[in-house]
Amino acid sequence: MLTLEKFEEASEMLAPVLLETKLIYSDYYSELTGGKVYFKPENMQLTGAYKIRGAYYKISQLPKDARKKGIISASAGNHAQGVALAAKLFKTKAVIVMPATTPLIKVNRTKNYGAEVILYGDVYDDACQYALQLAEEKGYTFIHPFNDEMIATGQGTIAMEIFKELPTVDIILAPIGGGGLASGVATLAKLLNPNITVIGVEPENAACMTASLKAGEVVTLPEVSTIADGTAVKTPGDVIFPYIQKYVDQVITVPDDDLVAAFLDMVENHKMIVENSGLLTVAALKQLDIRGKKVVSILSGGNMDVITMSSIVQLGLVQRDRIFTVSVLLPDKPGELVAVSKVIAELQGNVIRLEHNQFVSVNRNAAVELRITMEAFGTEHKNKILKALEEGGYRPILKVPKDIY
Numbered sequence: 001m002l003t004l005e006k007f008e009e010a011s012e013m014l015a016p017v018l019l020e021t022k023l024i025y026s027d028y029y030s031e032l033t034g035g036k037v038y039f040k041p042e043n044m045q046l047t048g049a050y051k052i053r054g055a056y057y058k059i060s061q062l063p064k065d066a067r068k069k070g071i072i073s074a075s076a077g078n079h080a081q082g083v084a085l086a087a088k089l090f091k092t093k094a095v096i097v098m099p100a101t102t103p104l105i106k107v108n109r110t111k112n113y114g115a116e117v118i119l120y121g122d123v124y125d126d127a128c129q130y131a132l133q134l135a136e137e138k139g140y141t142f143i144h145p146f147n148d149e150m151i152a153t154g155q156g157t158i159a160m161e162i163f164k165e166l167p168t169v170d171i172i173l174a175p176i177g178g179g180g181l182a183s184g185v186a187t188l189a190k191l192l193n194p195n196i197t198v199i200g201v202e203p204e205n206a207a208c209m210t211a212s213l214k215a216g217e218v219v220t221l222p223e224v225s226t227i228a229d230g231t232a233v234k235t236p237g238d239v240i241f242p243y244i245q246k247y248v249d250q251v252i253t254v255p256d257d258d259l260v261a262a263f264l265d266m267v268e269n270h271k272m273i274v275e276n277s278g279l280l281t282v283a284a285l286k287q288l289d290i291r292g293k294k295v296v297s298i299l300s301g302g303n304m305d306v307i308t309m310s311s312i313v314q315l316g317l318v319q320r321d322r323i324f325t326v327s328v329l330l331p332d333k334p335g336e337l338v339a340v341s342k343v344i345a346e347l348q349g350n351v352i353r354l355e356h357n358q359f360v361s362v363n364r365n366a367a368v369e370l371r372i373t374m375e376a377f378g379t380e381h382k383n384k385i386l387k388a389l390e391e392g393g394y395r396p397i398l399k400v401p402k403d404i405y
Helices: 004-014 027-033 052-060 064-069 078-089 104-112 124-138 149-165 180-192 208-215 241-247 256-270 280-284 306-319 336-346 379-391
Strands: 036-041 071-074 094-098 116-119 171-175 197-203 250-254 294-299 323-330 350-357 368-375 397-399
Touching: 004 052, 004 149, 004 180, 027 036, 027 256, 036 149, 052 078, 052 149, 071 078, 071 124, 078 094, 078 104, 094 104, 094 124, 104 116, 149 180, 171 180, 171 280, 180 197, 180 241, 197 208, 197 280, 208 241, 208 250, 250 256, 250 280, 256 280, 256 306, 280 294, 306 323, 323 336, 323 379, 336 350, 336 368, 336 379
Parallel strands: 036 294, 071 094, 094 116, 171 197, 171 294, 197 250
Antiparallel strands: 323 368, 323 397, 350 368
16 A cells, blocks of 8 residues: 555655755746746656656565566666666666667666666557566566556655655646556645645546546557657556546646647756656646646656657747748749848848759749748747748748758
8 A cells, every 4th residue: 555654665765866856946837827836857867767766666675586586677768767777776687678669768778777678569558568478487576667556655755855845835747657656646745735736647649547537447548649658558557546546636638749849948948858758747837727826847757869859849949930931933033032032031031941843833934932941030020021922922831841950
């Protein structure tokens, strides 16, 4: 059972192992929402995520003979690194099965902690099934990433630290994948203050907990599709599900587009890299009415590879009209390109790509297509440029930008 005594035991055991992740006050989100918003930056934790908490506590509770035989787990990355590091600290062999779609940075870091990594399946559920098979064949102890009370107890120590720093916190926002973090945090939070509100946040296209709560029992989604790979789970944990039902006040969902916007917000306003699953609670701030409330958003991790970051930044710039592409038709004769460029330059638009298509029409003298990708200061600036092109007789048509740089 998840008891106060067990949470206190886990907190004391983890104290010498963990890095301090003190609350960060967000001027930007506080002003935006009218509440007092704080971040719990577990993206700055050992292994770049909160998962070391549950993994270390779980392994510490195993009998010595079980640790001697070795452990195995399945994970999209963060739990993998937590288990690998914890196993290294206990001098225990660790085998981790990871989905083949796991970002390379998470795979390499897991290997660097000394674990054997096996890539299998497209999502966590596929990897988990294979890990369970190997555990039975090899005699390893399986360390579940979320469906385990000891794991949830370790993760829940985050709430202990939040209350020590901010005893008057009103709302805690926790990401939800399988439910291990949310169940642990919510249970301890309610034990410490029954009046606190705990809200779980999951991806819109991987909302297994929302579906399960609606059904009143654990259900499995037919498929999941989200950029929040750490919370791309089809089936929540049945062991921890009752704790979610009892202690989590509300579960909301966030679309992937909102995670893209949240990534840029965090980079621009807090100079922090937070992975997509960790951004769920940040994106949720814009959905909720938290005026006058003290709110803590748990940033669950920050393990994002550079290629993913590049894609997210580009998508974010397009979303905010900082980057856009237009197509214009113009006669194929000298001086036309200069004329178009002059219109854009006079409004301080910055051209970053030109594509000249001479085959849009049989009569090149009548029209060739020019696709222009440019930078703007935002929506208002973009609209001014479009209006100027229209007034110049170019009839701009918006297009979806290709790879920008």
